Every structure is written in C-alpha cells, then in structure tokens.
Amino acid sequence: MPTPDGRVLDLFFITDCLELLHTKQRRDDICEHLMAALGEYCITCELKLPGPEYEGLQGNSSLPPALADELFSYQLKDEEAYPKALTRNMRTVKKTSITVDNSLSPVHTVLQIQCVDRKALFYDIMRTSKDCNIQVAYGRFSSPVKGFRNLDLFIQQTNGKKIVDPEVQVALCARLKEEMVHPLRVIVANRGPETELLVANPVELSGKGRPLVFYDVTLALKQLGASIFAAEIVRHSTSICQWEIYRFLLDDSLEFPLASKQNRSNIVERVRRTLMGW
Template sequence: MGLLNDDMVIISEAEKEGDHNVIAVNCPDKIGIGCDVCRIIFLFGLSIVKGDTITDGKWCYMVFWVYGEANTNWDLLKNRLSEICPSHSSTYEIKNYTHDEHKQPVPPQVFQLKFWCSCDGNGLLHDVTEALHQLELIIKRVKISTTPDGRKMHLVFVTDTRKELHTTERQHKTKVHLKTVLGDKFIDCEIELAGAEVMASLHGSLNLPFGITEDMFNLESPKGYQSSTLASYPVSIALDNKLSHSHTLFQIRCWDHKGLFYDILRTLKDYNIQVSYGKLRGKQKGNFDVELFITQADGKKVMDPNKKIALCVRLKMELSYPLRVVVGSRGPDTELFVANPVELSGSGRPLVFYDITHACKSLNISIFSVLLPFIETNFVFRACVDNVRVLYIVEIGRHMIRDREWEVYRILLDESDANFSLPRKKIEECVRNTLMGFEHR
C-alpha cells in the first residue's frame, strides 16, 4: 500500500536559530528522482548540508537537512516536490526517465508583461528578476527602454510554472507583487498572451563570441578554461566494486558549492545510473564526503573499464566546472559570457540569471544588454527608435555545442557607467563566486 500524497513530502521547519530544516520525501522510485528533488530544493534557494537516500528498487526514501532564507515558502516547496513524485501506479517497476522521450511536450504559453518604472538603477534588473522568480515566472526575454519623459518601460516575456497566468486572479496577484517589490518605482503593468512572432524568435540560434571556442565546452576537460578560485578546490573520486557484491561504491570528496548534490545526481541521471543508497556529509572548512551505492539501469554493477573512467572524468569536471564564466571583448565593449549544460531530460540549471544580476548589482555594474541564444541582427543596440532608447535586451534559450545542449548567456556591460572601473578578472570571479555560492568565503 502506498502513501497518501500529503505523506509523500514532510517538511520539518527549524525550531530555533542554528537548527536545520528537514525535508523528507517518501515515494515510488525511478531513475533520476533524487536529481529532480535536489533541483527543486536548489530552485527554492536552499542549501543541503546533509542527506541520505535509500531505495529497495520500488520505493525510495530521501531526507535532506537544509538551510536558506527565512522567508522560504515551505507550503509551495512541498507542493512542488509532491508534483514530481511518481504516481503509485509506477511502483511495479523503476521508470527510466528516457522512456517518454518520444512524447513531445506541449510548449508552455508565453506571456508579455509590460510595465513602467519611474527610475532606473544598477540593481533594478535584479529586483525585477527576483520578483518574477518569487512568482514562479520564468524569464524568456526582457527589453528595457527609456521613454522621452524618463520612465523605464520593461517588456518581459515569461512562461508560468503554475500555468495560471491566463486567469484574471493570477494576473492581478502578479501586478500586486511587482508593485510591492518595486515600491514607488512601479507605475503600471499590462499582461497579455505573446504573439506568434515572439514565439518563433525564442528559438533563435547564437554563434559563439570571439575568443570562446568549443574546446571550452569539452565535458571531459575544458581546454582554455581555468579559474584560480575553482582550481583551489580539488575533487577526489573513486569507484569500488569489491565492497558490495551487488553495487558499485562511488566515493567523492570535494568542496561544497551551490547545487553540489544536484550536480552529482544530474550527472548520474544522464548516465542512466540508479542510486540505491546515498550519504552526503559536510565536514569542517566546507569539505563534503559523498558515498553512493549505484547500479546501471539493468541492475548490474558498473564493470566496463571505459564506462568507469568516463563516469569519473565527467563527474570530476561537472563538480570542478559546472558553469563557464568568461569576461571578454565584443567589439569595443566588455561582454560577460555564462553557460551551463542542460540535463538530457531538458531541465536547465536553476537561478543562473538571478545570480548573474545579483552579482552585477553587488558590483554596482550596469547591464547594457543581455543576449542569450538569439539572432543579433533582429535588434538595434544603442540606438534611439521613435525617441525611445533601448537599454537592455534579455533572451534565454538553448545552444547545441559538441552534441550537448547548453544554456548560454551573453551580457554586454555598460562601460559608459561612471562606476565601471573594475578589472575584468574581478568581474569574472565575482559572478562565478555568486553562481557557485563562494561569495561569503
């Protein structure tokens, strides 16, 4: 007999300061369920400090000790975790997440949010991003322009995780929340379904910028991509087939970073690896020890020498360099380039754009424009069109590099800003540290 939906996810909030919140998930098993759970936890801005997972092949139990913001919406988190749990009918077999690849998902509706603000600031784009994240609206494109009277017009294209933005109630709550977050800066807002031409342009393609080569995206060893910050945090990985007669033991020792357990489990999910038992423990000075007893999808150990080497090399790279961050030149301008691999299931890394705008805000840097996989010739930069100066263009999309899908962010920094005087390496390290969660170390 299975559990009721309300019993699949149990969250125990910390009773006093210094204690950790505990998230327990008890549901039918499938390959990759641990990755999916950790991705949701990551998406809600929570960090895992300890974790245990176990399965009998049909039913799994996971418990994570986490910390995060005091204003975490625990009820919403519980709902999102419950939604990804397999149904009770799936307990007769472990579902392979690739089984349904032939089914083409219905693309979500894209909505256009047009709202005006009375003034701008280096942190305004991050404030908008934060407000939309809290509303569970996923940004696809942003255009921010200045009207002749000095107001800022934001044209934001989003999809709705809750699939409710077509309703009057959801639109009203969205407007109220934007006004609450932006305060006196907020003037007015309009919401409508985006046109077909917008939908078509979201699937554009983007060439790699000058100086960024495909070798940088090698999933085994990214050539030409080095970071003094990440190089100081070595990763140790070992496979053992002797300790257990039925499982391969995966032992990992590494430095903690934002989304650590998610990065481990998404890599194993891509390799179709089943985690039968897992233990994650944080040590002193930010070190983490991870032990995973794993099998292949057929229930057997990982015995193929080539597969063992490939798995270890790939996982070491994913833990050392889960993102690519480079600051370089784009013509006469300075460009920030950020990229991260997409899961084979199609899910992207959470909070990337949120962290990028947060880093720029902390450095007091203005963003001139943001280009994500997109055909550049469709827009005119630094131009006045009908007396409206285009300040920002933001797009989010996917790009195929070395037969792997990546999310690519190209951000043109506004060097005309009087505050722009930081060395490129400092900008690069600040953005990377924010994305990795190293900014407070």
C-alpha cells in the same frame, strides 16, 4: 532595457510548472506577486502569451565561432591550461577524487567522492547522474571539513544492475568530475565596441536551465557597481549538450570603466564566486 524617459522595460519568456498560464487567474496572481515583491519600483506588470512576432527571440543563439571557442574550450584533462573562462579558485576545486567500489553493496555500485564544498553541488551531481541514465538509490554525505566534503552515492543503471564495465565507470567518473569542477562558463568579451558578460550552464534533459543564475549574476554585478544595459537568455547547442547562455550587455561608466583589465577580471571572479557560493 532602458527607455529615454528614465524607466526600464524588462521582457521575460517564462514557463509555468502548473501549466496554467493560459488562465486569467494564474496570470493575475503572478503579476500581483511580482508587484508586491518590487513595490514602488514597479509601474506596471503585464503577462500574456507570446505571439508569432516573438518567435525570433526564442531560438538558438548564433555565437561567433571565436566567442564559442573561448566559452567552451575548457578541457578537464589538461592540468596546465587555464583559459579565460577559469579563475584562480579552480586550482583548489580541481582537488576532486571519485572512486568506484562494487564490494560495499550487493546490489549497488558505490561512488566515493571527495570534493570542494560549494553551492549547488548536489544539484550538479544529480543532474549529471540523470543525464548519464544513472539512478541514485541512496546517498550519505559528511559535513564540510576545511572546505571539503565527502559523499557516498549508491547507484545503479536503469536496468537495476551495478556498473561493472570499466569503460562505463571511467566515462561516468570523468563526466561527474567535469561537472563538479567546472559546471559553469563565465567570460567577458567584446561585442563590437560594447562589453558583454556571458554565463553558460548545461540544460537539463527536461529542458530546464540552472536555478537562480540570473539572480546571482545581477547581484554580483550590483556589488561591483557594474551596470547592465540589456540582458537576454538564449540556447546554444554543442556536440556534448545544449547550453543556456545568459548574455549581459554592460553599461560603461566613469565609476567602473570596462576598458580596465582589472575590472573585467573582477567581474569574472565575482560572478563565478557568487554562483559557486564562495
């Protein structure tokens, strides 16, 4: 958040995989690494446990219904509908096929997948498999050919058995395809007189969000010359899952006017392409 004297104050709520944030040594080490990475741009760094005054900043979001509908309205089965959350790349990405085969292994169901190659593809496949209580015993994949990749996954249910129920097979393939084709939601919307960029991704069962989203989005905006006035990360629950939503309040400028429909479209396109590694 910018301050009147030209400085910027960034506030982050973080978790520690080592669970050592309560120790002074761990907090000092983190601050030292941050200051070393930021160099002369970092004036000071302080790490402390949040008090009760911050509780209101860490809860679920209350997105306006119209905004939530626009952000989460995409339906994979509708081959003709392309809402604002999608870009022209999605017509290529939709060329994804998943075949279930129980004859190739005596103890595993084999998923044969052909899809467009992109960043975090394996992450989304493994995340979705875990969410569906599917164990991946073995996998093999080919090098990308003309932007497409072939994968074979040898999977089982948590009880160690194959997936033989046709309804379960269909549900698993549909869920995997949706997460492979459209793992993120990206839109630009109005927040009163201001312009806001929203990027949403599903939260893992462990409670963790998608890695590197904040980095990729800020990089894309920097490349476009779009400035960020403020940013926050919130959680939003739908009937399907919990989502992590990155909300960026953008700063209008003469160099990059946000009233331009072309500039707003460019933001969605560049952010999505950066997140997908295209």
